Amino acid sequence: MEVDKSLISALIEAALSADYTGVRRLGVQIAKGLSEQNDIEGAKALQSLLRRRGVPLQASGYAEALPRDAGSRLPLIEEGQWPTTPVMMGGQAGHTVSQFIEDAQHIDLLTQKGVSARLGLLIYGPPGTGKTLLAGHIAASLKRPFYIARLDSLISSRLGETAKNIREIFDFVPARNAVLFLDEMDAVAKIRDDRHELGELKRVVNTVLQGLDSLTDDVVTIGATNHPHLLDPAIWRRFPYKVELGLPDQDVRTSLWQHFLYQDGDTHRDHALLLSRVSEGLNGADIENIALAARRRAILGNREPSLSQILMAVRGSRAGSPQLLDNRELDTADKKALTQMLDEIGDVSQAEIGEIVGVSRQMVHRYLKEAEHG
Known part of the structure; x- marks a missing residue:
């Protein structure tokens, strides 16, 4: 492939x-x-090489001077890699992100015409919905370095140290033409009239606001939170672009299964659609973890991924707590439970259920009759 x-x-x-x-x-x-x-193997090989050879390069004498906590000496910020995993979204969220990227790509023109806006995007939603992944893709689209500040880790027990840490982050980023990702914003940007919070943490919120206000219009800032209701209203006003990432709908779930389990092949489209229907309520990270676990079992067992075992893993999963499958053969109780689950979703014939579960159509009929009579 040409590079x-x-x-x-x-x-x-x-x-x-x-x-x-x-x-x-x-x-x-x-x-x-x-x-x-589509040179997937070449991409994976290069990613593996970058991970393996990173330490010797650092040992050669180069190390970026990242801001550090005065007490622990741990970095306050880390440079993230651009993701190669695709981000799958649509609807209003996809439109907002596309608009945000377009504005960021043309910030010089917008500034010249006097209509530049602060490039701040707030992403909110439950865990596992892809907030960090989306932020990384935005950095990749803009071809900018990607710096991650996990704000929950900046809180110090030493008086005034938390605010100092936050100021150092906002001082560090502007000169680097980077995307700054502020993760877990609710940890330091809570509502200031919360009577249960100490005055120190309220001062921290003001420090965050001052830091955001100090950034020039060309700095791209992305905030993320799992708890949007905890954020101070003034924080919301600092981010003109807002995106809510909820649980994936059926079309997105189908695409997730197609990508992570079947590597975007077309031969198992019906299986991906079936899995998308039974995995309602799971987030993208759950589906990714189950799918990759299935592929690991298939590779080590030198066989195709087992649809019946994957379905049983999905059946036992909850959002944020995926059940990873193993190579254990389905017993009679598993087969009965799986038969009933497939029958309940509809549009799956008894012959198709039998093929998936590994029993005859007559046995499927028997299982359903037994379930009907308790």
């Missing part, structure tokens, strides 16, 4: 300069290009 020659030249230049961050960023960009050209 952009300018990326290769930039990669070599970064390597000769012992620029660890640059090598990793360009390597991820090349891997993403390979993936887009």
Whole structure:
């Protein structure tokens, strides 16, 4: 597969300069290009190489000076990699994200015309719905470094230290033409009239507001929270773009199963659709974990993924708590439970149920009769 020659030249230049961050960023960009050209194996090999060779590059003398907590000396911010896992969304959320990316790509023109807006996007929704993944994709679309600040980890027991940590993050990012991702915003941006909170934490909220206000219009800031109702109203006003990520609908669930379990092949489209119907209520991370567990069992067992075992794993899963399947054969109780589940979703004939469960159509009929009579 052909790769952009300018990326290769930039990669070599970064390597000769012992620029660890640059090598990793360009390597991820090349891997993403390979993936887009359907060279999945090449992309995976490059990603593996980047992970394995990172430490020697750092040891060569280059290390980015990230801001650190004064007490623990742990970094306050980390540089994330651009994701290669696709983000699947649609409707109003997809439209808002596309608009946000378009505005960020043309910020110079908008500024020149006097209509630039603060590039702030707030993503909210339950865990596992892809907030960090979406933020990483936005950084990749803009071809900007991706810095992650997990705000729940910045809180210090030392008086004034939390506010100082937050100020250091907002001082660090502007000169780097990066995307700043503020994760777990509810940890430090709670409603200021909460009587249960100490004055120190209320001052922290003001520090966050001051930090956001200090950023120039070209800085891209993305906030995320699982608990939007806890955020101070002034925080909401600092983010003109807002996206709610809920649990995936059936079309998105079908795409998730198709990608993570069947690697976007068309031969198992009916299976992916069936799985999408029985996995209602699960989030994207749950589906990814179940699908990858099934592929691991299939690879190690040198066989195709077992649809019946995957269905049983989905049956035993709850949002945020996926049940990972194993190689155990289905016993009679499992077969009865699976038969009843497939019958309840409708549009699946008894012959099809028998093929999935591994029993005759007559046995399917018997199982359903037994269930009907308790």
